[in-house]
Amino acid sequence: MKNIFKKEKKAKYLEFDNYWVQRVETTAIQNRLAYFEDLCSNKTVLHFGCTDWPIFDPNNNLHIKLSKCTKVLHGFDIDKVGIDNLKKYVNQDFFSDFSEMSDIEYDVCLVPETIEHVDNVKTFLEGLSKIKAKIFIITAPNCFSKEHLSRNFYGDDYFVEVVHPDHNCWYSPYTLRNQIEKYSTLKVDNVKLLEEDKMICCEARKI
Known part of the structure; x- marks a missing residue:
């Protein structure tokens, strides 16, 4: 009798020792902006990477959009020229160094697509640890996003990568x-994939 059941294809990762296999539970979030606005609505928020250097557009700037729904919104960015420009649109506190931070406790510390730009990730995350916040939202582009991978091109003796020229690294959900x-x-606490799977989002709290 013919077997009518198809044999399932064995997942490639099952061929590897468990030491190499990192499993991360994820949740899909379709609309990145709506997710941020929902988290920050009527909250006290500290927003990292607020100037969106070097592609600032007042019509598409996340900090300006968040200023319309938050109770208090402070910005953090090493781009001091960009901060001076952003002050024309959002008249609240801005910081460029962890030493400038006040003792305020925030409801949300939002760090969207910033960590891949920093020069020293360890120092940056140690600085974040000193901030008083109930929840930390840290996001980065997903190196394994189907869309990101489809943009790359292998030539015979060169490689074309479509990426922001100021990025220092790519991240995966695990890394x-x-x-x-x-x-x-x-x-x-949670790892989410935003905008299909283009962005990784880690929701974290202080231990």
């Missing part, structure tokens, strides 16, 4: 969570 927990006093 972003791993660095946060390795270099900070934060514990990642």
Whole structure:
């Protein structure tokens, strides 16, 4: 009798020793902006990477959008020229160094697509650990996003990568969570994939 049941294809990762296999439970979030606005609505928020250097557009700037729904919104960015420009649109506190931070406790510390730009991730995450916040939202582009991978091109003797020229690294769901927990006093509660799977988002709290 013919077997009518198809044999399932064995997942490739099952061929590897467990030491190499890192499983990360994820949740899908379709609309990144709506997710941020919902988290920050009527909250006291500290927003890292607020100037969106070097592609600032007042019509598409996240800090300006968040200023319309938050109770208090402070910004953090090493781009001091960009901060001076952003002050024309959002008249609240801005910081460029962890030493400038006040003792305020925030409801949300939002760090969207910033960590891949920093020069020293360990120092940056140690600085984040000193901030008083109820929840930390840290996101980064996903190196394994189907869309990101489809943009790359292998030539015979060259490689074309479509990426922001100021990025220092790519992250995966595992490596972003791993660095946060390795270099900070934060514990990642949830890992989400935003905008299909283009962005990784770690929701974390202080241990």
